[in-house]
Amino acid sequence: DAKTTQPNSMESNEEEPVHLPCNHSTISGTDYIHWYRQLPSQGPEYVIHGLTSNVNNRMASLAIAEDRKSSTLILHRATLRDAAVYYCILSLLGFGVQGGKLIFGQGTELSVKP
Amino acid sequence: NAGVMQNPRHLVRRRGQEARLRCSPMKGHSHVYWYRQLPEEGLKFMVYLQKENIIDESGMPKERFSAEFPKEGPSILRIQQVVRGDSAAYFCASSPPTVMEKLFFGSGTQLSVL
Numbered sequence: 001d002a003k004t005t006q007p008n009s010m011e012s013n014e015e016e017p018v019h020l021p022c023n024h025s026t027i028s029g030t031d032y033i034h035w036y037r038q039l040p041s042q043g044p045e046y047v048i049h050g051l052t053s054n055v056n057n058r059m060a061s062l063a064i065a066e067d068r069k070s071s072t073l074i075l076h077r078a079t080l081r082d083a084a085v086y087y088c089i090l091s092l093l094g095f096g097v098q099g100g101k102l103i104f105g106q107g108t109e110l111s112v113k114p
Numbered sequence: 115n116a117g118v119m120q121n122p123r124h125l126v127r128r129r130g131q132e133a134r135l136r137c138s139p140m141k142g143h144s145h146v147y148w149y150r151q152l153p154e155e156g157l158k159f160m161v162y163l164q165k166e167n168i169i170d171e172s173g174m175p176k177e178r179f180s181a182e183f184p185k186e187g188p189s190i191l192r193i194q195q196v197v198r199g200d201s202a203a204y205f206c207a208s209s210p211p212t213v214m215e216k217l218f219f220g221s222g223t224q225l226s227v228l
Contacts, residue, residue, distance in 0.1 A: 034216070043118075043205045043219030044157065087156075101147075101170060102217065104157040 004088045009109045012078045020073040020108055022088030027068050034091055034102065035062065035073050037084040044087065044104075047073065083112045116141070118208050118220035119188075126226045133193040133200070135223045139208030146189040147217065148181055151203040163189060164211075196227045 005023040012018040024033065035047040048055055048062045050071075055062040061074040075082055085107040119138040127133050139146050148160040162170040163183035174181065178196075183189040193200055203224050207217040 036217075038157075041221075043207070043222050044217075045219065046216040049216065101159050101162060102157075103159070104149075106156050 006108045018075040018078045023070045025069045031090040033071050034089045036087045039084045078112045120220035124224045127196045135191040136188045137206030138188040143208035144211045145209045147207045149205045198227050201227045
C-alpha cells in the first residue's frame with residue numbers, strides 16, 4: 001500500500017485558514033487521495049477525496065499537486081469543533097475488496113486555539 | 115436516515131469471557147467493515163463483510179476473533195476468551211452496494227478487559 005506522511009501535530013487559531021499537508025511520493029495512477037478526521041471519542045468522519053483535480057465541498061478543499069506526490073487539505077475558517085486527528089489515506093475507489101480497506105496512519109492532530 | 119449504529123457503547127469483560135459487538139449499517143448499505151483502534155495507535159482494518167459473506171478477513175487475528183453479517187440483523191464481531199490486549203475501541207463502518215466513495219463510521223464500542 002502506498003504510504004502517506006503527515007506532520008504529527010499542527011496548531012491553528014480560530015477563524016483562520018488551516019493547511020494540512022500530506023506527502024505521498026509513491027502514489028500510483030489509480031490511487032485516490034482521501035481525507036478523514038476523527039474527533040475525540042468518535043469514529044472517523046469522511047472529509048473529502050480526489051484524484052487529480054482540486055476538490056471543494058462544504059467541509060473543506062483539497063489541493064492536489066500536479067505530480068500528485070503531495071496534497072493539502074484546506075479548512076477555510078477553523079472552528080473549535082475542527083479540533084481532531086486528520087488522516088490522509090490513499091485508496092482505490094470503487095466496488096471491490098480494496099474499496100473499504102483504508103490504511104490509516106498516525107494522522108495530524110490539529111488543535112484550534114480560541 | 116440513522117447513521118451506523120454500534121452497541122454497546124462501552125463493554126467491560128473479565129479475562130476469559132466472550133465479547134459480542136454489534137453493528138447496524140446505514141439503511142441501504144450492504145457492506146460492513148470492522149476496524150480496531152488500540153490505545154495511542156491508529157485504526158487498523160480487521161474484516162470486510164457483505165451479507166452472509168466474508169470478503170476480506172486479512173486483518174483479523176487468527177484465533178478467538180470472528181465476524182458475521184447475516185441476511186437479517188446486525189453484523190456481529192465476536193471475541194472469545196478475551197485478554198487484556200483486546201482492550202480497544204472497535205469501529206464499524208458501512209458503504210452502499212454501488213461504487214464505494216466513502217465509508218460511514220459508527221461511534222465505536224470501547225471494550226475494556228479487566
